[in-house]
Amino acid sequence: MMTLPRYCQKPKAPPIKSQGIKTKLTPLILASVKWDGEGRWIEPFLGSGAVLFNIQPDKALISDTNRHVIEVYKMIxxxxxxxxxxxxxxxxxxxxxxxxxxxxxxxxxxxxxxxxxxxxxxxxxxxxxxxxxxxxxxxxxxxxxxxxxxxxxxxxxxxxxxxxxWVAKILQDKDWIFLVQDWRETLASVLPEDFVYLDPPYIGRHTDYFNSWSDTEADELAEAIKELSCGFAYSMWKKNKYRENEHLIKHFSHYPCVIYHHYYHVGSTENLRNAMEEALIISPDFLAPNEKVHSEKELTQLSLL
Ligand SMILES: C[S@@+](CC[C@H](N)C(=O)[O-])C[C@H]1O[C@@H](n2cnc3c(N)ncnc32)[C@H](O)[C@@H]1O
Incomplete structure (x- = not known):
């Protein structure tokens, strides 16, 4: 049975690329979450699938409103x-x-x-x-x-x-269900032994058909995950050069939170890059021991609040 925390030095990239892909973050998720793997890994915002395929839980419920990404994995x-x-x-x-x-x-x-x-x-x-x-x-x-x-x-x-x-091989012996549906439907089926990883679109950043994400929807999701009967981890930007994310302060100031820094490029040369502080909010009983987090090498800086 797959249990967490676990180490993974080199996460692999999935066949689909997407903005907001969390391949580099998966070692941190693996190392920071404590979960017995008894229930299902639930991922209501699948995106590229980078997190799921590096975690490789035995049982999973996976969904996204973008039917195209779900269709690729169902066909594999x-x-x-x-x-x-x-x-x-x-x-x-x-x-x-x-x-x-x-x-x-x-x-x-x-x-x-x-x-x-x-x-x-x-x-x-x-x-x-x-x-x-x-x-x-x-x-x-x-x-x-x-x-x-x-x-x-x-x-x-x-x-x-x-x-x-790589994905086909993983899928061979897994009990995974892929669905095209809204996060509300997915969260409605959560059971106490499950674990939910949530990586919704960034508030106000992407504005396309599948990625519009308003303050209201972000608030609704935050309220819903605080009511979950199982553990969860929630990815969200925390701070950039200009401001702190009010959403996190408003909803999760008392929750365990692993902080990591990453850079995104805003121009063609190396020095045109901006630092972004990202947060992984973890429900209180599901935070893994501290030292595991610090062993993660890919992340430039890390602190546990
Ligand atoms: C930030 S991406 C997830 C990235 C993913 N963790 C990865 O590593 O590639 C957010 C995803 O949420 C999906 N999405 C947007 N609105 C949604 C909704 N209301 N319900 C479910 N999924 C939604 C988008 O289609 C997109 O794939």
Whole structure:
């Protein structure tokens, strides 16, 4: 049985890229949470799946309102998308991209917006500008081309296919359920032995179809998780150069909180970077012993409040 805390020196990246991806944070989550693994790992805001696939719980309930990310993982689970079938697809589409350039990217984008194929979603996710996932108010994927016509070189295809193979292998012996649904529905089914990890969109930062997140919704979620019958960990930004996150002060000032710093780039050169302080709020009885947290090497600075 999978129990926490646990060490993981090198977290792996999943086949889907997304803004707000928490791959680098997973060692901290693994080391900071104390959980016996008896119930289900519940993740109502799956995103790329980076946390889930590095945690690898035995049982899980996973959801997101973005059906495209859920569909990719459901197809890997059923075998409809495999490392081999994705390779065949990416080799074919990559050749066409090289031959036809951006015209092909936009043709795939249009096809995806009509039909919603998970294979096309992976293609767009890897050939769009900065690997951003963004949908307009009508739910249409609208990110422009990254401008690299030879995007799908063999080494890059192999990298993506290896990520799919990694996920497929994990899924083989797991009791995991993937659902497209709102966080409220997911939290409604929580049982006392479960553990919930929550990583909602940042308040007011992303404004696309799947990532709008208002103060009201953030308040509602905060109230709901404080009422949960099981343990939880909640990721949220804490402080940047300009201000403190009032939301955390308002709702979680008395909760255990692991702080970590990360940098995000705001320009093209190394020195154009801003520090962001992030918080992992953990429900009181589920905080792992302190020294585990400090052994995490990937994080530049850490303190336990
Ligand atoms: C910050 S991302 C999660 C990132 C993820 N932890 C990772 O490592 O990639 C937030 C996710 O919440 C989803 N989301 C937004 N509103 C939602 C809602 N009302 N219910 C469920 N999921 C929602 C978005 O589609 C997005 O995938």
């Amino acid at each position: 689970q059923t075998g409809e998308m495999s490392s081999a079938s994705l390779r065949q697809y990416l080799e074919r589409e990559g050749e066409q991209l090289e031959a036809r350039g951006e015209e092909h990217y936009y043709a795939v984008r249009e096809r995806f917006n009509q039909l919603g194929s998970p294979f096309d979603f992976v293609f767009l996710n890897r050939a769009s500008f900065n690997g951003v996932i963004r949908f307009n108010s009508k739910g249409r994927f609208n990110v422009p081309f990254c401008k690299k016509v030879n995007r799908f070189r063999l080494a890059y295809i192999t990298k993506i296919c290896n990520q799919v193979a």
